[in-house]
Amino acid sequence: MSNQRAANDVLSIAYVERQLFARGPHVAAEPSLDRITKAMELLGVPQRDYRCVHLTGTNGKTSTARLVEAILAESGAHTGRFTSPHLTSITERITIGEQVIDVPGFVSAYTAVTESARQLDAALPDKLSFFEMTVAMAYQAFREAAIDVAVVEVGMGGQWDATNVIDADVALILPVALDHTEYLGTTTAAIASEKAGIIKPGGVAVSARQSPEVARVLKARAAAVGARIFVAEEDFFLHERQVVDNGQRITVRGLHDTYSDVLLTLRGQHQAENAACAVAAAELVLGHALDTHAVRSALARVTSPGRFxxxxxxxxxxxxxxxxxxxxxxxxxxxxxxxxxxxxxxxxxxxxxxxxxxxxxxxxxxxxxxxxxxxxxxxxxxxxxxxxxxxxxxxxxxxxxxxxxxxxxxxxxxxxxxxxxxxxxxxxxxxxxxxxxxxxxxxxxxxxxxxxxxxxxx
Structure with a gap:
């Protein structure tokens, strides 16, 4: 019986994946959040049922999402995470409680969203895209799992990305550089303007260390919408970093406390800087200093497959x-x-x-x-x-x-x-x-x- 159930699961995932990819890429001719907004309304706006840390940037999003998720989980929160693209299995895009969603959960989320998608596909000129479907599935799965905090990675850009239908408690902008220039713009300032769209009116933002032109764009966006922005090496700091055999030891001065001599198993200066951003974001979404033991436990065990x-x-x-x-x-x-x-x-x-x-x-x-x-x-x-x-x-x-x-x-x-x-x-x-x-x-x-x-x- 277990072998038959496993075979059915594989067939279900294969079918769902084919149906999703048949919907085409997530880059529409005209950028719009109309389709995903209507889909979420038909689902009962599940993205309003939990807090959220929303991440964008050119590089480091997935690793930092995993860092934020681990810190929040060690701090007692029930977490969900959405990242893209996946490495070997489409189910990797959604995690519940730091575990990749199981096949029944993934298929259930697809089934729920498909009912809404059928209505929208018949009523709108453009059907829901592959990416819009997976975003809706993640937000639906998070509600079904009754999570406390979602950690959500932007697919591309920010302002018009389907994930941006959520009003995040904390927007986290990682380093911005040139990429996807055919869609986002040919300068880092233009790209930063797109990514700054996840900073919401009256919200809170965390920014990694940026080039001067990018920093100006992010700060201007925050000022324009009345958001607070906390910037690496201005408001929180990576104080110390030492390479060791099993990773690196870092000290982070966060927004509420200093976390000293923390083992980070992810390697590289960029991952140490990502960890500092993750600490600041976790402090903000929880609203207080973190338990040092929780930070140490999280950073010592977090992994990021496919990243060094x-x-x-x-x-x-x-x-x-x-x-x-x-x-x-x-x-x-x-x-x-x-x-x-x-x-x-x-x-x-x-x-x-x-x-x-x-x-x-x-x-x-x-x-x-x-x-x-x-x-x-x-x-x-x-x-x-x-x-x-x-x-x-x-x-x-x-x-x-x-x-x-x-x-x-x-x-x-x-x-x-x-x-x-x-x-x-x-x-x-x-x-x-x-x-x-x-x-x-x-x-x-x-x-x-x-x-x-x-x-x-x-």
């Missing part, structure tokens, strides 16, 4: 979903902190991304690059990617492979210890897209739960 995701072995494999120059720079900086003797990168990127900028950001930290393609039809071909790579790395450092799996195999052979005389500090890096990392996860096993953290230092 270390898979132990010989060689060690690191999966990172960096997909724009800003993310690639953070990745390169984190790699250099580990000081591997050589790094062999597998890269597959989408054709609409700033590929050359990503490669130039990675080059100082990468010795050899294997160009491939991922499973998305939007993927740049290995030959086209290699053309860009040769401009940056030179021909001798560039190789091609037809798939992510074969590229990982080739990179592992290059990283064999006999070739360069070191074992533990030779790395294979897989990066360029969330889809690329998702493909790699099907090839490179995750460490066992009891596995010790890998030391990346020489």
């Amino acid at each position: 995701d270390v898979r132990p072995g010989t060689p060690t494999v690191i999966l990172d979903a960096a997909h724009n120059p800003h993310g690639a720079r953070a990745l390169a900086a984190t790699l250099r902190e580990g000081s591997p003797c050589r790094t062999f990168a597998v890269v597959a990127a989408m054709a609409d991304k700033h590929v050359e900028g990503m490669l130039r950001a990675l080059e100082p930290a990468v010795d050899v690059i294997v160009c491939t393609r991922n499973s998305s039809p939007r993927s740049l071909s290995p030959a086209d990617l290699a053309w860009f790579a040769r401009q940056v790395f030179g021909a001798q450092r560039v190789h091609l492979a037809p798939t992510v799996e074969t590229a990982i195999g080739l990179a592992k052979r290059f990283a064999a210890p006999a070739r360069h005389g070191c074992v533990q500090s030779a790395l294979v890096l897989v990066t360029g897209s969330v889809v690329t990392v998702g493909d790699a996860m099907r090839v490179v096993p995750a460490p066992a739960p009891s596995a010790e953290s890998t030391d990346l230092s020489p």
Whole structure:
């Protein structure tokens, strides 16, 4: 009976996923919240039943959402989280109580939203999109689970993103850089203006450290709508940071208290800064100082799959979903902190991304690059990617492979210890897209739960 039930669950998820993707992308010709607003009204506005931290920014949204979620959960809140895109299973987009929603819950949310969608599809010129459906499903699932606080990641932009149908208690804006320029604007100020749309009248906002032009836009938006804004390195601070074998130790001076000598298992300066933002956001949504033990427990256990995701072995494999120059720079900086003797990168990127900028950001930290393609039809071909790579790395450092799996195999052979005389500090890096990392996860096993953290230092 259990095997039959499992088979039915797989069939249900496969069917639901096909139906959702058949609705098309979440980028409409004319930006509007009308469809998602009407859908939520038909569902009884479930997004009003819980508090919310709403996150936007160019990079770091998923990791920071996980950090906020963990801190709130350790503080006693019953949480829900919505993030996108997913890595290997569509159910990853919705979590309840820090656990990926189960199949019956996911199918139930889809069924509830589909009833509303049928009415709207018949009445409106444009049907609900894939993304609008998944947002509505998440908000419905959160109500069904009677959560206290939702942690919601914007899909793209902010002002016109379907998630913005919620009036969040705290808007959290992570670093803003150039990405999705065809939709959001060609300057960081223009992109910041779109992302600032999640700051609501009379609300509260938290901002990461930003460039001066972005900071001006965010502060102007807050002033225009009568919102309070708290800014990293002005109102709250990352005081200390020390790289250790199993991550980094940080001290954060929040808005209500200082949290000292906290182990953060996520690696990199950018993740330490994300953690400081998460602390400030959690303090604001709860309205008081956090319990230091809760902060320490949360940050010591939080993971972010596909974000400097270390898979132990010989060689060690690191999966990172960096997909724009800003993310690639953070990745390169984190790699250099580990000081591997050589790094062999597998890269597959989408054709609409700033590929050359990503490669130039990675080059100082990468010795050899294997160009491939991922499973998305939007993927740049290995030959086209290699053309860009040769401009940056030179021909001798560039190789091609037809798939992510074969590229990982080739990179592992290059990283064999006999070739360069070191074992533990030779790395294979897989990066360029969330889809690329998702493909790699099907090839490179995750460490066992009891596995010790890998030391990346020489």
